[in-house]
Each structure stands twice: as C-alpha cells, then as structure tokens.
Amino acid sequence: MIKKLASCIREYKRDTILTPLFVMFEVILECIIPFMSAKLVNALEQGADMGQVLKYGLIMLVMAFASLGCGALSGYYCARAACGFAKNLRHDLFYKVQDFSFANIDKFSTSSLVTRLTTDVTNIQNAFMMIIRVAVRSPFMLIFALVMASMMAPSLSVVYLIVLPILAIGMVIMTAKAMPLFNKLFKKYDALNESVQENVSGIRVVKAFVRERYEIDKFDRASQELKGDFTKAEKILAFNAPLMQFCIHLTILGISYLGAKQIVGSGGKELNVGNMQSMITYSMQILMSLMFISMIFVMVTMSVASAKRVAEVLDDESTIKNPADPVISVKDGSIDFNGVKFAYSAEADKNVLEDINIHIKSGQTVGIIGGTGSSKSSLIQLIPRLYDVTGGELKVGGVDVRNYDLNTLRGEVSVVLQKNVLFSGTIKENLRWGDENATDEDIERVCKLAQADEFVQRFPDKYDTYIEQGGTNVSGGQKQRLCIARALLGKPKILILDDSTSAVDTKTDALIRKAFAEEIPDTTKIIIAQRISSVQDADQIIVLDGGRVNAIGTHEELLANNEIYKEVYTSQNKQNEEVS
C-alpha cells in the first residue's frame, strides 16, 4: 500500500527529500541558537562588553538568517511536495477510474469512488505533509535535545526517566479512551447531517404535512445528544494540556532541585548554573517533541483508513482490456448471441442471463420487452462490451466482441443508457460527445432525427443553451431526446435505446421511430421499452423473462402465441379501446 502511494511522488521526489533535509538544519540551528543567546546574556552581564555583544550578536544574526532560510525553504519544498503528491494521487486515481470497466464501477459504487477521490485524498495529503515535515522535525528534535542534555549533565537526565513515562502513559490512556469515542461520534455526526439532507430535499413534504415543529424537535434532540457526547469526548482530551504542563513543571522542579544539590554539593565543579538553565530549555524541547509525536501518531492513524481505500482503487485492475491484436473495423451491424451466459460476479450462484441465442441482421429493428428484473439492460450492455459474457459468445459484424479494439467497437455500437446524464456545458458541447468533429449542420440533423431540434430552437440560446449539471434545466423527455441525438451523432452501425423514450410522449416517440426507419435504415436498432407501441413495428421482438428468452417473433406472432406479451398488451390497451 505504501509503495503504491509513494509511487505518486514522482517529479516531486526532490522536494520530498529536500524538505526533511532543511527541517534537520533548522532543528540543529534551533538547538544552537539558545546556546548563543546564553553567551550574549553573559557578555551583557559581564559589564556590557560591546565587543563581545557585537560578536555573539553577529553570530546569532547569521544563524537566525540561516535558520530563517532553512525554515522557509523547508516550508516551500514541503508545500510543493505535499500538493504535488496529492495532485499525482488524484491524477492516478482519476485515470484509473476512467479505465475502469462497468463491473469495476459497480464494485466500488459511484459515491464511494467520489469520496475516495476527494476526502480521502485530502486526508492523505495532510498526513503526507505531517510525515515529511513534523514527523521528521519532532523525533529529530527529541534525539538532538536528548543528546545535548545527557552530554551536558548526565546526572540530571534521571528526571526524564520519571517524567517521560508519565507523559507517555497519560497520552496513551487519553488516546485510547478518546479515539473510539470520536470514531463513533463521527458516525453520529454523519447521521445528523443526513437528516438535514433529508429535510432539505424533502422540504415540500415537511411543509405540506406541517411537520416543521416535529422536525425541529427531532433535530434538537439529536443535536443535544451529539453535543453531550462530543463534550464528553473533548473533556477527555482536555486533560492533554494540563498533563503537558504538569510534566514541564515537574521537570523544572526536578532539575532545579537536583541541580542545586549537585552544584552546591560539588562546589560548582561537576555542574554549573549555565548548564542547568540550558537543561531546562532542552527539557521543553524534548517534551514538546514528544507531544507532537503523539499528535502525528493520531493523525497518521486516522489517515490509514483513507490510504487503504485509495490503494484499493489503485490496485484494482480493469476487468475489460483491449485485446493484443485488435480488430479495428466493424464490418456491419449484425449481432449474434450464441448460447450467451452472464453473471455480474463470479461468486453469484445464479446467472443473470442464461442460454441466450439471438441473431440480428444488419439494419434490422429489434424490440425487447420484459418486466423489471428480466435482464433487458444486462443483455444489451454486452453488445458494446460494457460487460464480458461469462459463457458462450457474442459476435458483432461476425467477429467476437472480445477481439475488437474497444474504441472501435463502442464507436460503432452506440448505447443510450437508461440512467443517462447530460454534463454541464452547452447543448452543442454535450452533443459533440458523440463526435468531436461534428459540424453544426451534423448536430442539427441528428437533433431533427431525435425530434429535439424543435424544442432546442425554442430556447433563447438555441444550441448554445447551457445545461446545468445533471441536466436539471431540461425536462425528462427533452433530456432523453438530447441523449438520443448525442448517440446518433457518431453515425453508429448499431444503435441501442434502453428505455430511452419513457418520458417522451407517444406521438413524438412514433416520430422518432419513423425518422429512424427513413433516415438511418442501414443502422441496426435495438429498442428496449415498457410500451408495446414503441416496439410493435419492429422486425423482431424479443420477450425476456427471468434472464431467458421467452419468445422471439413479430408483433402479430407474439400476440397470437405469447402469454406475457399478450398480458402486457391488454393491460396497456384496455384504456384506449373506448376512445375509438
């Protein structure tokens, strides 16, 4: 996991190495500067010897500037290293996700992928910054100060033997007590925010049922409970600072007591006052470093979960890859399913599709009908190889889909997905997803085909109308028509509509089908629909039931022989009978 993440440092290796290096110099200078200032004070005390004052002052000045330089440089490199690392990490993740197959995306789920790319990366970036800067600084400071201290007065170091364990044990207890509490709290906090979210999106329901008071009471209760728990957890952490102070004070008292005893006892030979004072300065540095180390420890532990989640994505391999020697042209729009089986995961005990044999000639129009869960969408997603079959074979243009170059195949097989999206941008920009080089005339032509031109022309900005994220500023039916137009723009040999006209009125739906028949007769068209009227003119209609082909035939044949088809037909047409 660490190796995988570390590989994202790349061009920021220099910065990543220089940061701790400069931090070390800075620490060394920081440890020496107190030395110099002690000398400066001595010089002053010895009757303001200006020569000495000037000398030590200048040395210290140089050191201060050096320390400033080192500090600034380490800060500079640290920022570059951490931000660069995060940039590369995001880059790798995003590229990885782009190369994922549908199966990979399903495995992670969209929202979890978004979290991994956003929150998790931010957490890791912060941890990384801590590691290369503070995590170097504190232990280094600790060691340096310890060495200086024990060199200066080994006999006084005994104090550390008492104080350090107290501090360490205290911090361990606090962390052990507070961490699980906080982890539980964050979940509660999420739940609270979730309920706000529900209120925001369901505000019409809240207001319609006059439940404002009720919701407020509910929220207040949850909020108060959360407050109580959070306060409890933070009260544990409140002991942190006093503990630290206790240790510092204890050290000062201990050192001055032992120091006094030793200095006077030895008549000032073994130890002198100056050393004792320096010991106290070093003690502070030691304790502070220890405190920082514990902080880093907590922060890094918290980011481990994020690192794991990110590494999971980086480690995952796309289940669908381009073949070694791909076929780069699709001969025609014929499709053959030969004994195709399919399951979404290898572990599933039941196949989603079983024993599928379908043969579609180039240029045919095929309808697919079936209830929810009859695997209509699964069936058509196999054709552009969005998923791989788990048994049997699927041929497009006489060639197994697994032998095609993916871009070639998907360029020729255009699917309008059931859960379709438009992206933020103008209508033109959205449509050009189908073909980057399409001219304005091309765009208008496909929009006429998809019966979208008429409403687009009514927008004030026409084809330059800006579509909001998720396409929220067009109606459901308009969105579907734009999605069809987008798919048409690439002039595919096979066009698949997965319930893509459900929100379009029947008249327009009929117009679209008519346009297809007249304008793109050579394109194979597969139409999944709930409405019989959408498929009844098809060359063949496939009735799917529970992942198997129940029947294949024309409208008339199925109406005469197929129970499922008949049932759907009657339920939909009962209402129309009285009209005529």
Next chain:
Amino acid sequence: MPRRPYVKDPNAPKPQVGRIIGELFHNYTGRLILVSVCLIITSIAGTAASVFIKNIVSVIEKALDLIKEGSTAEEALKVCMSDLKPIFITMVVIYALGIAASLIQQLNMAVITQGHLAKMREKMFRHMERLPIRYFDQHPHGDIMSHYTNDIDTLRQLISQALPQALTAGLTLLVLLGVMIYYSIWMTLLVFVGVFAMFMVTKKVGGNSAKYFVKQQKSLGKTEGYIEEMIEGQKVVKVFCHEDRTKADFDKINEQLFGDANEANKYANILMPIMGNIGNIMYILVSFVGGLLMVLKVPNLSISTLINGSALLDISVVVTFLGMTRQFCNNISQVSQQINAVAMAMAGATRIYSLIDEEPETDDGYVTLVNAKFNNSGELVECEERTGVWAWKHPHQDGTTTLTKVEGKVELNDVDFGYVPSKIVLHEVSIYANPGEKVAFVGATGAGKTTITNLINRFYDIADGKIRYDGININKIKKDDLRRSLGIVLQDVNLFTGTVMDNIRYGNLEATDEECIAAAKLANAHDFITRLPEGYNTLLTGNGANLSQGQRQLISIARAAVADPPVMILDEATSSIDTRTEALVSRGMDGLMYGRTVFVIAHRLSTVRNSDVIMVLEQGRIIERGSHKKLIEEKGKYYQLYTGAFELD
C-alpha cells in the same frame, strides 16, 4: 451536488465574525469570564518559571559564595536547601494552581465550543425549517448542506483554538506592555519596531496565505465538482469512449488546484520560521541596543525612573527585557498561525448568517382549523377530540367567531402568478372544484400544472386574483392549518430515515398502528410491506434506497392516506415502472382519491378519464376545460392529445 467553495461574492454581506463572537460572549458570559481568569493564571504560572529560576540561581550562587568564603560543601548545601524550601513550596503551589486553572479552562472550553456549535446548528435548522419553498428552489441543496458541515467546522476551529489563543496572547501582551513601560520607554519603543515588523509580515505573508487558501477552497470545490459529475456519469463516458478527453480536462483543473494549494501552503509554511526568527533578531537588537545605551550612559525614561528618580539603564532591566521580548514575539507568532483559521471562519460565519438572516415565511392568516361536531340542535360546535369533522374557525373584528364546516370546495379566480415578478407564468387561471370532485391537469412540461398546486397550499403566493377554500380567501387561513387540510403526494418521493411505520405515521402523528396499517391497505402497500424482512418495522435509510421506486410511491400514498385530509393534491409519477407495479400504484391512488376533492397532475389515461373536470394547460393558460366526454366531442387539443399522443412529461 458539488460542495461550493468559499467564494467572495461582491454582494455578500459584511463579515460576521464579530457577531459570532458577540453571541458567544452573550451565551457563555460566566464561563468565558472563568476561562479568561484561568488563562491569566496559566500564563502567570508559565511566566513565573523564569522568575523562580532566577531566584534559585541566586540562592545557588549565594551558597557557592559561602564555599568560596571557606565553609564546607555540607554546610553550604544545608543553607542552600533551607533557602530553597520556601521557594520550592511557592513554586509547587503556583504550578498546582496553574495546572488546575488550565484544566478548568480546557474543560470549560469543551463545553463552550460544543455548546455553541450545537446552538448555531439548531438555530440554523430552526430557521431553515421556517424558510419559504422559494429559498429551497433557488439554492442548490449542496450549498445549504455545506452550512451544516464545512461552515460549522470553520467555527469549531475559531472558537476552540483561535479565540483562546488570541485571548491569551492579548492578555499577555497587555501585561508585558505594562511591565515594559514601567521599566524603559526607549526599550519599549524598540520592541514596538519589532512588533510592527511582525505585524507587517503577518499582513503580507499571512494575508497572501489566507487569500490563496480561499482560492484553494474554490479550486478544490471545482475539482471535486468535476470529479463528482464525471464519476456520476462514468458509464456514459465509457459508452462514448470519452475517457481521454475527460482525463485531459481533469488534468487542467487538477493543475490549477495544485497551483493554488501550493501557493497557500507555501505562504502558510514559511510564516512560522519568519516569525520565529524575527523573534531571534529582536533578541539580538534588544541586547545590542541595551548594551549600547548602558555604555553610552543614555538617561533612561520610564515610569520607574519617574518614581525613583534613578536615571540610568540597569543591566537587570536589559536582561528582563530580553525575556519579555522573547515572550512577546512568541505570542504574536502563535496568533499569526491562526490567520487562516480566522479567514475561513469569517467566510463560514458570513455564509451561516446569510441563511439565518434570510426572511422566513410570513403568515398573516387568522382563520384556524378545528375539530368540530354537530350538537343536539344540529349546530356545528368546536370540540377537542378528533371527530373526522373539521371546521374553519373565523374570528371577526367584533370578537365573535363563526365556524364553517370544511367541505373541500376550492376556487381559483383569475389567478396570475410568476416565480419572478417580471415573468408571469400563469395567466388568468380560474378553476372551480366542488367538494368530492376530481380535477385533472393535463399539459406539457412547463405548462404550469405543478405551479397551480404550489399556489393552492401557498408554497408560493399569487400575484393577482383570488383563491378561496370553502369560500374563505386562503390568505386569511393560517398556513399551517391550510396545509393540514390538504394532502399531497409528490412525483419525487421523499422518505425519512426511520421505520416504514414511522414514515406512514408522518402523515398523522397521532395515528395508531392500526390506523397506519389501514392506510397502507388503502394505498395497496400492505402486501409488500408485510413481505419486507421486518414488516412495518423495517428501517428505511437513504430515502428508502432499499425499496423500489414503485414501493416508495406506495408508502408515500399511505402517508397521505393516514392524514385523511378533505382535499388531495396528487402528482403522478412518470418514471418508468413496470406494468404490474404501475397497476398497484394506480389502485393505491384510486383508493386515496375516493370521496375527496382531488387535484391531480395526470400522466395516466385512466386517471384523466375518471376525472370530473379536465383542465388542459398550455403555456400557463387553461385552453380547454370540461369532462372527458365533452372534451372528446369538442375535438380540440385534448382530443389530439388523447387519441394521437399523450404528453407524459
């Protein structure tokens, strides 16, 4: 919805950080005073250390002098120890006080921080619930949400860290300043030069850092928005082989984020070493100038010289000054580290208050909805218990009240309406619905069907015309009561976290389990609910993510059924559910409509045909009205729609 960054809006109200702090002091006056006292004690305990060490050193030196004068080490040690004893005792006491004060301060800060955050959260929620629908329609939901997450988090940082640090620093600086002026004004001026330098650096470097942090937030928002949009649409990206373009676009945005983040962190990172070393340089300057003043015998000017009359600068004063300079600089540098937190909190507070200052829904209504019954003489009288009979209680100016039975008669007279005053979307709409009648709205998207229903329950207020409910102008009816008398089933179903039973009971909090189950039966939902793993106790989360679209629809119908209002507004779902579920939902709807005045935005032919009156809408006008039979005979727009095509969206 992408998280919106903290962008500075030119029209944005003024920063509200002062208001946050003001409210904080108002709410926690006692505790904050206690905390301040504790802060003083802790900082005194901290500074006391240097004084005591000085004392100890002098004791040691005295003992060493004794040895020089010829006494033995043992004797000197004895004298030294007895001299040290009182000093140590005082130290222990002061330290104990310091630790206790620090503990009290920390414990109280935990209470204050969490308490205030909870208060802000609740205040925001309470206010949000009272905002008009317009607010929710106009603000992206992600934006509203971020008030509760990001913005509140910035306040946490401000209250728990920046504020106490600023307080400590402020107090210490004040004390130090007093002491400094007491000793030497010349030296104080010198320290001020340093303070000025530090201030300038903070303003420049820290200001840059804060500026880029805000920029970084913006880029981060943009990047996250892009990631979210693309990953949401990942399958479409794949279908169009658009991966390379998406990658290229992402790289651009990612690079921008890197640039801003790098600048922000760079400035933040170098601020600390600069401040620390200005401290060092000040130290050198003070000792140098101090020495020079002593050597040149420049007369000192200070409060102490004014009192004592001694005129020369003393070495002890210079040494004390050195210690104070260090402390002074440390304090300022610590405060400067909080500048980013303060900048973020300022943006956060501004956004929070922009929600809190939003005008809430107003209600001038005075006609209320009451339970009623008929007394022996057949008169309608108000009563406490739920009788199934409701009345409008109408107080008059002369002090009398009249009761009108709620029948469910709704009239719209020449109603005009626009979401913005400049753009009228409904023109002269008139509708008359008698009790028990079913009115269907038919028309294309944007024709104004939903808008009409928004007006009846006063989610929006009309621009012109009149709406009457049982003969009473709805502006006179209290909004809550008006809405209580209207049931509503929306196209987009919103369920709440809780059990199925809780969700049904949402319609009527007093309903018993039996009543809820009866409502579920009426809505045709009972069968599938009993088949759920835990029946009515099945927990629903994430807007009923574990249910199908059709099932969620059925629960929302049951929810409206349990409220049992005299008037219903129904918006039929358009989403593609399969034929069998659709039949279930239809029957559920039909059950709900029976015996009520119903306004239905119709998408199904059977619904329309069974309606008493059909309103055909086009671009905000009613172009045809009448029964199914009449409209078919007229062979107008409705006839076209009905025979040729039926606009579904």
